[in-house]
Amino acid sequence: MSKDFILPVPPLPLTPAEQAKLEGRLNGFKNGYSEGYLRGRLAILDGRPEEPLPVRDIHVMYVGSGKGYPYSPLDEAVLTSLQSLTAEVTATDVHQNLVELAGAKRPHLVLVLDGMELPLEQIDQIRGMGIRTAIWLTDDPYYTDFTLGIVNHYDYVFTLEQNCVEYYRQLGCTEVHYLPFAAYRPHYRPTISRTPIARDVSFIGSAYWNRVNFFREIMPQLMEFNTVINGIWWDRLPDAQLYGDRIEIGKWMSPQETAVAYSGSKIVINLHRSHVDDAFNNNTLAISAASPNPRTFEIAASGTLQLSDVRDDLPSFYKPGEEIVTFSTPQEMMDKIRYYLANEEERQAIALKGLERTLRDHTYPKRVNQLLTIIFG
Structure with missing residues (x-):
C-alpha cells in the first residue's frame, strides 16, 4: 500500500445539540443574507431621484x-x-x-x-x-x-x-x-441599515370596534408569531392583558417611529375602519368607503409587505398579488400571513414592487x- 494513500475518516455523528447549533448558524447566515439583500434593494429604490414636476x-x-x-x-x-x-x-x-x-x-x-x-x-x-x-x-x-x-x-x-x-x-x-x-417621503421611507425593530407582523392604529371584533377571532393564532399591536383603546380587546407589551395600549406614535416599525416588520396589516360606527362616526347617510386610507401609501413607502382588507378602489393604486396583498376574512388573513412568512422571496418581491409603485405614483x-x-x- 502506498504511503500516500490515506483511508478517509468518516465524520463523527453530531449530537442533537450540535445539530441544532449548526442549523441555527446556517439559518442565521441565510436570514442575514436575505435581510441584507432586501435592505440593499430598498436603498437603491429609495435613492432614485424623484421625477421633476413643474413649478x-x-x-x-x-x-x-x-x-x-x-x-x-x-x-x-x-x-x-x-x-x-x-x-x-x-x-x-x-x-x-x-x-x-x-x-x-x-x-x-x-x-x-x-x-x-x-x-x-x-x-x-x-x-x-x-x-x-x-x-x-x-x-x-x-x-x-x-x-x-x-x-x-x-x-x-x-x-x-x-x-x-x-x-x-x-x-x-x-x-x-x-x-x-399619499406618502410623505421625509416621514415614511424604508430603514436602510439594520433595523432596530424586528417583528414578524405589525398593526398600528386605533381600536375601532370593527377592528376589535376582527382581531378577537384570531388573536391566539396571530400571537403565535412575533406580532405587536400599537394604538389607543386596545384595552377593549378581550384578554389584551395576556399579551403583555406586545399590545401597546394608549401610545401615539410619530410618523418616524411608525415608519421604523413598518420597515422592521415582515408583514404590516392594514385594516380600515368601518363607515358604520355610531360611537365615532358622523355619517348619518351611511356613505360607504371604497377608497384606500392614507396608511395604505405610508406602509408601502416603508418597504414592507402590506396585507390590506379589500377596498373597491384599491386596485387603482396597487396591483393585488403583485404590489400589495389583500384579504376578506380573518382566517384568510392568517393563511396569507403563514404563507408569506414561509416564502421570503415572494414577500420581499411584493414589498419592493409596492415601494417602487409608491415612489412613482403616490407621493x-x-x-x-x-x-x-x-x-x-
Missing part, C-alpha cells in the same frame, strides 16, 4: 387644519409640497384672520386642509374678493354630517373618498375631485401637482 408662478395661501397631531404631519406634507411647486406660499391656519391676510397678500388660491374649525363666513368673504378657494377634506366619509354643510362654500372640493364625489355634486358643487392622500408632490393642474391647468 408654477403662482401664490398660494395654505390654511392648515389647526388641529395639531395627528393632522400636523398632513399639514407639513401638503405645505412643503406646495413650497416646492409654486413661486410663493403664505402659511397660516384656521384660527387666524384669513380675510385680512388674504386681502393683504392677494394670493391666486386659498387652499384649506380639513376646514372643520374654519368659520365659513371667512371663506365667503375671500371668494367675494375674487380669490379662488379650495378645500381638501381629510376624513371622508366618516364626518359627512359636517362636510355636507361645508363644501358649497368653496370653488373646488377635493375628497379622499371616491364615494363622496357624487354626494357633493348633488349639492350643487360643480368642481368636486377625487384626490386621496405628496404628485398629489399636489394634480390639485394645482385641476385648478390652474
